[in-house]
Amino acid sequence: EEDFNAEEIQKDEGFSCVVVVDNLPVIGIEKYEKLLGVLKKIFSQIGEVHEDGLYMPVDEQTKKTKGFAFIEFANPDQAKIARQQAEGYKLDKSHTFKCNLLKEVEDMSATPEEYKEPELKDFVRKDNLYSWMLDARGRDQFAVRYQDMTEIHWNDPKTGTSEDVYSRSFWTESYVQWSPQGTMLATVHRQGAQVWGGEEFSRIQRFGHSKVQLIDFSPCEKYLVSYSSQESPNPREGPMAVFNVSDLKSGQTLRSFKGKLSDFMVAGGEHKAPGVEGALQWPLFKWCQGNDDKYFARLARNKSGKTMISVYETPEMGLLEKKSLQMEHIVDFHWSPTQALMCVYQAASPDGNQPARVSLVEIPSRSEIKSKNLFSVKDVTVHWHPDGTYLALQVSRFTKSGKTSYNGFEFFRVGERNTPMEVLELEKKQEKIVSFAWEPKGHRFAIVHGDGARPDVSFYTMQDGQKGQIKHLGTLHGRPVTSLHWSPQGKFLIIAGLKGLNGQLEFFNVNDMDTMAINEHFMCTNVDWDPTGRYVATSVTSVHQMENGYIVWSFLGQQLYKVNRDRFFQFLWRPRMPLDLGKDKENEIQKNLKKYSKRFEAEDETLKSQADVEKMEERKNMETEWADFLESKKKVFEEIREEHEA
Template sequence: MKKLIQLQRIYLQANYDLKETFKIFFFFWLELLGDVLRKRPKPSDSVDSVIIVDCIPKVGKERLDKLKNVIKKLFSKFGTVVNAFYPLDDEGNTKGYMFLEFSSPQNAHEAVKMTNGYKLDKQHSFKVNHFSDFEKYINVPDEWTPPDPKPYQDLGNLRSWLQNKESYDQFSVIYGEGEKTAIFLNTPEPSMVEERARWTETYVRWSPQGTYLATFHVKGIALWGGPKFSQIMRFSHPGVQLIDFSPCEKYLVTFSPLQDNHEDPQAIIIWDIRSGAKKRGFHCESRSTWPIFKWNQNGNYFARIGEEAISIYETPSFGLLDKKSLKIPAVRDFSWSPTDDIIAYWVPEQSNTPARVTLIEIPSRNELCVRNLFNVADCKMHWQKSGDYLCVKVDRYKTKKTDDKDQIKYSGIYYNFELFRIREKQIPVDKVEEKDPVLAFAWEPIGNKFAYIHGEAPRINVTFYNIQPKGKVELLKTFEKRSANHLFWSPNGQFIVLAGLRSMNGVLEFIDTQDMTVMTQTEHFMATDVEWDPTGRYVVSAVSWWGHKVDNGYWLWNFQGILQHKQPLEKFCQLQWRPRPPSLLSENRVKEIKKNFKTWAQKFEQEDSMRKMTASKDMLEKRRKLMEDFREYRSQKDKEFAEMKEIRLQLRSGIDTDELHNQEDNFTEEIIEFLIKAEEKIVEE
């Protein structure tokens, strides 16, 4: 419209010169025509954006609006639906298929991918195709031509970070209220490897061996990896909130509450990471806790708890093991051994039958051990990382009663630790009793010790025990009156951090459990998180913006509790260390290295000394360069100052003010006295 008005004004100013007017009119007409032609629909848009949905219900006019609403609600998740056409027969009933047009071919492709085979109800399963597929299948050539092989996509070395000569670890950081995500290298001064804005919409998560970085988006999950953190794969699952990896990093589990459907379960989807293919979908129980599916140690099996049963699935078929679930009436909880195909589960008391904890071997389903327990209110199972021990924390009661609302209330609660020695013959069980409320429990990852926090404020204690092989459970020490509510063992054992997070103001205590000595007592005020690096050399304490809105950032400590680095970050949210894959060294090789540790220590000390010398030389060179730059800058300014002396004399009536501060006559000395203090003393004669 603006161009037409401009054309009209020029036309009136042309003084009726028809030739000039025609040129101007023709020029603007071409410009207007170009704008119109650019908006004209393209053939590819009208065909590739259209899909056909077959096997929809055949309904009359009275139910057509309801059907349209259901279809629109389902397909609008994948993009804007521009047009929907429902063919009708002579009686006004739908013919069992319909056409949908999306705003882009990408949205149409996503809709076909995710809804083909969708079960609307027991009688109707959608068959969804592109409209362009008809022409493709009609014109199939008589002679088959083998398809071109898909070109190999070089993703680079997905474990390139392990080749760092100095063995520096990486960690991810989310800050700026979640707007920025960065990857850092744990050098003496943390150096940035990669930073991207809005890389994720919620948080990030590393895969168990550190190969992939998962980011969350409205439409699904993206995996990144390689030296430049290129995108490896995308998984479409709108509204995804939680994920879990298999230990072998072959499969990814995603959860979205928006996709649950009883007929076609989509709330939980298991994906093949390498191909991006959907392996199977599952529905989600309303009272389930994450992770709903628990993996065994190598990813060959995964299981979930159901009503009166544990369902165990096997890969890569993703079907039930032996085509049946493990029937266990009233089963309450279960967990896998971290190193063996063993499941531990517990069942509460039923009338005169005691509660019991059972260890069962998979896939044979043979019972390895059964432990009967009496007066049980609750149980929590804790596996040691090496799979040598299982601790079942049993909450026991002295009396119980049922109120008017059929709610069971317990009184006289006390606690037992049932300790299963998995590696010993017939799996003997030891017992440790504790009367105080137990706040936290943690195994030493590699070793025979465990620790737990017990008591009530202000008398909170931390107790350590050691399990002697084929011997007793030995009490090592109890640290009394500690400000601690969390236990963080080093991944290699021996060292532990007692942390009083959040309400306990970030008190940190570093302990060496070899001789039970406190190495450091310190504080990171209002700390919300503590994270050990995968090597056990460093530990991070952090104040997350998700927990507190001020003093956000992280502090880096060594295993002895000596502060290495403070890094304040505005609206810091999350820090996660990048995991390392299991070592390729055999146990004998590890023992040999530990035996000859002094030889290796000398080599490392030499390398550290050389590195410090190099760093010192670099620092001296940097300082020397700064001093030279300063002297050059000062010399240049002195020269400019001298060149402007004549101008200063002219401006100041010939008075040379440059030397005023060197002449004694220009100074006046004045003595000022003032009373500082008055004091009276009585002097005895």
């Protein structure tokens, strides 16, 4: 759905629809609306100006306009015409319009001249890319995108709001994406992708890739994969795809994969004719986690149409040991979240001689450390624990008649010697499994199961006493739930009934098996925890027409602030680079926490009283202004009365 929105914006709000008008009078705020009205009148005669498509940047310091404006038209042709017609238009004696298409301006700035290059790099080096992690009050950032705006904010619950960091209109042509460790923000443009960072969100790097659609970072932020597809010039052939793997530091493309899009759409066990496998999986290239971006892999087919996994090695970008892992009927594979180990799921062979199979394969040795055959399988869903300690397989099997199916779970204890396996069957096997979710930093998991509108939520632990077995902890009956959202710290969980269920949110404490709060964010579509598990944001994105915007809550379920934004597209917490202080240091902090607390509480108190003082002052100013206004009106009235009486 998000992609669809991205597409729409790309069409609607492409830079080629925007005309930049220069040489306008520099005016104060009080005349802003008036000049805007004049511009609108002039340009509406030429073409269809986009609703809210007029914008004059204002200088923060002088509170005056900067002497130019952006005007967005319904389509690129109108923009071109407007540019020609309005070029040289005399607004008055001293102001003659100078017009450009924003696209041209962007192109100009996107091709920096030779001599500028070293200066730019120097600037980037000076700018501390980690500055956002040094916030004195330990706050986190988030990005939001709505209409044509992209904004970066500090989440500032201590003042009951958020603080602006940076904002820019038309920053991206489709969507934005943080790098996995939060160092930079990527924007997507017709000419390619760009990444931005540092205190001022200056450009760090550009990646030329015409008509790029999707991008993906490697986990350690060394590489960027970009993808585009395009109709083939030969109408009988399907679309062509290009995947570039680029070096983030230099911006150089290190390897390109090109070919028919259908050749990259590999999924499913049976041999299918090219192009009938459905959608492209993204990311197509899956990065091995926690290994310094050493390997990335994709599902492919060999010349005879059999599935295989191609593993590539960085920085050379070649096929690992020059050959792929040949395994038949692969449906999908998943890297462990923490090590060079992949879980491969192969479907049963069509002739029925070979059952479905799930195996754990180590890279680069390619040795299989564990595997299991599964019979009468309909489908398998793979759930890695975020710590890579457990692997859960949600297996749906056909009954003997083959007409119905039932569900069960298979567990691999990857973190333990010899990878022991365990089976879990639900009491009612026929029940639908709505959702499965591992507790991060823990050993519990939750399952939503049931067929009606109000299914049950069951909790289990992988660590039952000394036995180290799965144990049922409890079940919540009849919840209006569509998805579960664990805090990144574990322990707390939001049981959410999104979209059709009106956005009911149950804030649940799993340690005490206690409901802390039940709230509603009407029509809520997304639930996103901040990286620390202290706060959580819920949002209604433009998949719904109304109620667009977001709410930030404490993990206890207290609403901290709500922001309404029409045409709201994205809410993205800025990820935080994991920095390990070491167990000793953490224990020391825990031991001295009282000392820290005292200081932090004092800081928060000061902040609060300061905010109060500022607010009071602001109000006082408004009251004085008003009193002056009324006084001036009295005079006007007196004048009129005198005139009337005379």
